[in-house]
Amino acid sequence: MFTVDLLFNALIAGVLLGGFYAAVSLGLTVSFGQLNIVNIAHPAFVILGSYIAYMCNSLWGLDPILTGIIFIPVFFLIGAGAYRLYYESFERKDDEALRGLAFFFGVMFIIEVALIMVYGVDFRTVQASYIGQSWKAGGIGVPTRMFVPFCVAIAMFSAVYLYMSRTFNGRAIKAVAQDRLALQLMGADPVKIKQLGFGISIGTAALAGALLIIIIPVEPSVGRLYIGQVFAIAVLAGLGSIPGTLVAGLILGIAESLVSTFFGPSWAPAVAFGILLAALAFRPQGLFGR
Amino acid sequence: MKWPAVKLSPFWLCAAVIALLGIAVTIFDLFNINTFIFFAGYVVLQYVVLATAWNIMGGYMGYVNFGTAGFFAVGAYASVVLYNLFQAPLALMIPFAGVVCALLGLAMGYLTLRLRGVFFAIATLAMAIVLETLIINWEFVGGATGAYILRSREQAPFGDYIEFLFFVMLLLAIFAVSVARWLELSRTGRGFVAIRDDEIAAECAGVPTLRLKLIATTVSGFLMGVAGAPFALYVSFIEPSSAFNLIYAVNAIAMPMIGGATTWLGPVIGALLLGTVQQVATVTISSELNLLIVGVVLVFFVIVAPEGIVGLLKKWFGGRRDDR
Numbered sequence: 211m212f213t214v215d216l217l218f219n220a221l222i223a224g225v226l227l228g229g230f231y232a233a234v235s236l237g238l239t240v241s242f243g244q245l246n247i248v249n250i251a252h253p254a255f256v257i258l259g260s261y262i263a264y265m266c267n268s269l270w271g272l273d274p275i276l277t278g279i280i281f282i283p284v285f286f287l288i289g290a291g292a293y294r295l296y297y298e299s300f301e302r303k304d305d306e307a308l309r310g311l312a313f314f315f316g317v318m319f320i321i322e323v324a325l326i327m328v329y330g331v332d333f334r335t336v337q338a339s340y341i342g343q344s345w346k347a348g349g350i351g352v353p354t355r356m357f358v359p360f361c362v363a364i365a366m367f368s369a370v371y372l373y374m375s376r377t378f379n380g381r382a383i384k385a386v387a388q389d390r391l392a393l394q395l396m397g398a399d400p401v402k403i404k405q406l407g408f409g410i411s412i413g414t415a416a417l418a419g420a421l422l423i424i425i426i427p428v429e430p431s432v433g434r435l436y437i438g439q440v441f442a443i444a445v446l447a448g449l450g451s452i453p454g455t456l457v458a459g460l461i462l463g464i465a466e467s468l469v470s471t472f473f474g475p476s477w478a479p480a481v482a483f484g485i486l487l488a489a490l491a492f493r494p495q496g497l498f499g500r
Numbered sequence: 501m502k503w504p505a506v507k508l509s510p511f512w513l514c515a516a517v518i519a520l521l522g523i524a525v526t527i528f529d530l531f532n533i534n535t536f537i538f539f540a541g542y543v544v545l546q547y548v549v550l551a552t553a554w555n556i557m558g559g560y561m562g563y564v565n566f567g568t569a570g571f572f573a574v575g576a577y578a579s580v581v582l583y584n585l586f587q588a589p590l591a592l593m594i595p596f597a598g599v600v601c602a603l604l605g606l607a608m609g610y611l612t613l614r615l616r617g618v619f620f621a622i623a624t625l626a627m628a629i630v631l632e633t634l635i636i637n638w639e640f641v642g643g644a645t646g647a648y649i650l651r652s653r654e655q656a657p658f659g660d661y662i663e664f665l666f667f668v669m670l671l672l673a674i675f676a677v678s679v680a681r682w683l684e685l686s687r688t689g690r691g692f693v694a695i696r697d698d699e700i701a702a703e704c705a706g707v708p709t710l711r712l713k714l715i716a717t718t719v720s721g722f723l724m725g726v727a728g729a730p731f732a733l734y735v736s737f738i739e740p741s742s743a744f745n746l747i748y749a750v751n752a753i754a755m756p757m758i759g760g761a762t763t764w765l766g767p768v769i770g771a772l773l774l775g776t777v778q779q780v781a782t783v784t785i786s787s788e789l790n791l792l793i794v795g796v797v798l799v800f801f802v803i804v805a806p807e808g809i810v811g812l813l814k815k816w817f818g819g820r821r822d823d824r
Contacts, residue, residue, distance in 0.1 A: 319746070319795040320799065438626035490611060494615050
């Protein structure tokens with residue numbers, strides 16, 4: 211069964227998949243890692259992004275990536291609003307541990323059921339010129355439906371990384387969970403900064419969702435399958451580290467691709483969990499943890 | 501630690517009356533109840549067990565378990581394994597499923613409970629998905645296609661087999677609530693509450709936090725497994741997507757939250773209320789809308805009434821109604 215071509219194909223697919231995983235996890239790195247908000251509904255927002263891309267694509271033939279970019283501001287506003295609600299209801303009362311988690315769990319469930327009610331449980335796909343082609347060199351093929359999302363994911367990554375490291379607000383987002391008081395002394399409002407950060411985190415879900423539906427068909431409950439992946443990546447990355455997220459995403463992508471090539475695709479979901487448990491048990495501070 | 505309430509306290513009186521009532525309606529067909537009521541009642545009682553089990557970890561200690569569906573399904577599949585091996589009777593399935601899930605809970609807790617509570621929550625969520633993957637790939641218990649469990653149509657002296665299962669689940673519910681209440685009133689339970697309020701302070705005060713957390717996950721896992729054990733017999737056809745249905749996880753969180761997560765009574769009230777509403781709504785309206793209602797009610801309650809119905813009652817009756 212084992213051939214060099216197969217191995218190289220699996221590696222390339224893994225790298226492409228990993229870049230995409232990293233894009234899906236980026237929002238969680240910001241919300242969970244940097245803002246300390248455990249948004250388990252994040253994959254559900256990603257799926258919501260996928261369905262918006264699907265809707266615009268099937269109604270008006272709009273390009274999914276373009277749709278994703280157009281909807282970033284909309285998701286940003288949703289995220290900012292959701293944080294406001296979260297802050298007023300839980301964080302201010304210091305009650306986020308139990309009820310905050312239950313809140314996001316409820317939100318995840320509502321998004322999933324609402325999508326099922328509107329679109330049913332059928333798998334949905336999008337149409338675009340770059341889907342269905344593939345470049346070949348010898349026995350090694352690179353499918354464009356993986357390559358294009360990978361490039362977009364890297365671009366989104368770079369943009370968020372630059373924003374977080376070069377601008378005042380970006381640095382404030384990184385600082386807010388560590389030392390609120392110091393941030394206030396710098397003249398920034400911690401609640402507004404967290405609102406901005408959470409808005410960005412949900413905003414990335416719009417584009418990540420569009421990438422997801424380009425790569426594979428989507429149905430409402432697949433969001434839950436990604437919870438293992440995104441949290442595995444966020445933890446392995448060392449909570450809050452953006453370059454770490456990319457590295458962890460690539461590790462997971464390659465590991466999953468190798469497992470599904472050589473052991474069968476039905477085992478792939480167990481890889482994320484294995485990595486997550488191993489990370490929690492042996493290195494909870496992650497690869498790039500402080 | 502002395503065993504509380506050997507003399508007949510109101511709690512035990514109520515439990516005895518409910519058990520006798522259960523015998524009366526199942527064996528002697530008092531009131532001549534329609535079989536469907538038992539069919540639906542079984543599900544409601546199953547939620548009493550699941551919600552109570554969840555609450556030991558979530559309500560008393562503040563550690564959220566998202567993997568109720570995983571524990572439940574492992575309990576159900578443990579029964580399937582025994583059934584496939586030597587057609588084991590239900591009396592053997594229940595303790596076996598409980599022990600398997602208790603060990604699962606212990607292992608989960610041991611791996612994640614030394615970290616921040618949120619990691620436990622995430623790990624349970626991912627665990628449910630991986631267990632489902634394992635079951636899907638395990639042909640012995642039917643894999644993705646599912647497995648049939650043949651049950652006898654009748655079980656003397658209960659008449660219909662569903663009536664028998666209803667009675668079993670009633671006993672399990674009484675057992676689960678008694679365990680939860682006993683834990684709550686004991687020294688262990690006070691340790692749980694100390695962990696919920698401030699884990700570091702509890703640790704400093706000499707509360708053995710890790711040991712208590714492990715006790716809680718083990719007991720909670722045991723009860724969830726016990727709730728799942730008769731499931732295969734109840735549906736007579738089991739497949740991964742029904743056993744691992746997210747609705748179990750959502751309900752196990754929503755019911756204590758709605759009832760009031762700090763006392764044993766909360767999950768019971770929540771499960772009876774929400775469980776009954778769901779059974780009625782599934783028949784009269786659609787089942788998707790019914791799921792949506794659960795999600796909305798959960799979010800509504802955690803925002804507006806964080807102490808649940810028990811908290812509201814206490815507020816209205818000025819704290820006089822302390823049901824201990």
